[in-house]
Amino acid sequence: MRSLLFTAIDTLLAPSPDPKRTEWLGKWSYAHRGLHGDGRIENAPAAFRAALEAGVGIECDIQRSADDVPMVFHDWDFKRLVGRPERTEALTAAEWRAFSYLEHEDAPIDLSELLAMVGGRVPLLIEIKSRRGYDVETTCLKVRDALEGYEGHHAVMSFDPRVSRWLRRNSPLTLRGLVMREDEKGYTQTAWSRRMALWIAKPDFMAYHIEALPNPWTASLRARGMPVATWTVKSGDERARAAANADAPVFEGALPE
Numbered sequence: 001m002r003s004l005l006f007t008a009i010d011t012l013l014a015p016s017p018d019p020k021r022t023e024w025l026g027k028w029s030y031a032h033r034g035l036h037g038d039g040r041i042e043n044a045p046a047a048f049r050a051a052l053e054a055g056v057g058i059e060c061d062i063q064r065s066a067d068d069v070p071m072v073f074h075d076w077d078f079k080r081l082v083g084r085p086e087r088t089e090a091l092t093a094a095e096w097r098a099f100s101y102l103e104h105e106d107a108p109i110d111l112s113e114l115l116a117m118v119g120g121r122v123p124l125l126i127e128i129k130s131r132r133g134y135d136v137e138t139t140c141l142k143v144r145d146a147l148e149g150y151e152g153h154h155a156v157m158s159f160d161p162r163v164s165r166w167l168r169r170n171s172p173l174t175l176r177g178l179v180m181r182e183d184e185k186g187y188t189q190t191a192w193s194r195r196m197a198l199w200i201a202k203p204d205f206m207a208y209h210i211e212a213l214p215n216p217w218t219a220s221l222r223a224r225g226m227p228v229a230t231w232t233v234k235s236g237d238e239r240a241r242a243a244a245n246a247d248a249p250v251f252e253g254a255l256p257e
Contacts, residue, residue, distance in 0.1 A: 006195065007220050010195065010198060010199075013198075014201070016224050019225060021204065022205055024153045025155065025205060025227050025229065028056065028057040028122070028248060030057035030058060030123075030125050030248065030249070031050075031054070031057065031059065032252045033059060034050065034059075034060065035047050035054055035056065036050075036252075039103060041081060041103060042081075043072050043073055044106040044109075045106050046104060046106055048060075049117070052117070052122060054255055056255065057122050057123045058118065058125070059231070060114065060124065060126055061073060061129055062111055062126055062128050062143060063076070063088055063129040064089060064138065065088070065091060065092055065096055065110075066089060066091055066095075068138060069093035069142070071088070071096055071109070071110050072108065072110065073096075073108050074129070075088070076088055082099045082101060082102060084099065093110060096108045110146075111146045122152075123152065123155075124152065125157060125177070125207070125229070126154060126156045126157070128140065128156060128157070130159065130162070130163065136158070136160050137162070139163075140170070144170065144174070147174070154174075154175070155174070155177050156176060157176065157178065157179050157203075157205075158177075158178070159180070159181075159186070159187055161197040161203075162200070163201075164176040164177070164178055164200075164201035165200055165201060168202055177204065177206065177229070178201040179206075179231075180194060180197065180206060180208050180212075182194070183212075203226075204226075204227075205228065205229060205247075206218065207231060209230070210232065213230055214245040219245070222246075222247070227247040227248065228248075229247060229250055230242045230246035230248070230250065232251065233249040233250060233252070234253050
């Protein structure tokens with residue numbers, strides 16, 4: 001009875017999307033941070049070109065430079081990928097572009113450059129990075145502006161439910177996703193916090209951690225028409241689990257068969 005009650009509340013507060021808007025989502029596999037490896041750096045042009053050549057969708061990360069340009073990059077500092085100590089938000093986009101990755105001559109690019117490169121050939125899953133105290137709404141605004149006029153399939157998602165809420169209010173045609181994990185690295189470690197995030201976000205789809213699948217909650221969301229992507233799919237076992245319990249795998253490593 002309690003499960004049925006919560007399912008009813010989910011349906012009321014986070015209704016399922018129009019399937020015509022989301023149908024493309026489940027027709028693709030998505031390369032996590034581009035098709036990286038073998039000298040190609042995550043979220044870098046070479047990884048995106050490889051994904052385009054392979055004909056797979058692209059998942060990428062976005063955060064802002066000091067002058068509020070939406071840059072394609074995952075970490076909050078440059079240590080791991082560039083070998084620099086600076087925090088990412090401390091430098092302008094021009095200063096970002098003066099760097100090169102440690103293992104490749106590529107430099108970080110912004111979202112507009114990625115959109116021009118892709119040109120609608122494959123779909124994009126654009127994850128907006130956020131953390132406590134972060135002005136995520138400014139990132140939402142800059143991403144919305146960059147996407148204006150872009151005609152290729154794309155969706156914007158985040159762990160932060162405020163992203164989906166902002167887009168619902170300010171960019172209603174944008175497909176919106178809520179990213180979620182249940183382990184100690186996630187923000188939603190309890191069932192209650194997961195449901196609260198869903199109700200705030202009211203997303204068009206979920207992007208769920210593969211380690212938490214299968215589970216009854218995502219199964220109930222899918223049963224009522226909310227697509228579920230899953231990340232990061234790496235092994236054969238995870239591919240089988242993704243195929244059985246989700247609609248769209250976000251993968252690393254070998255190309256999906």
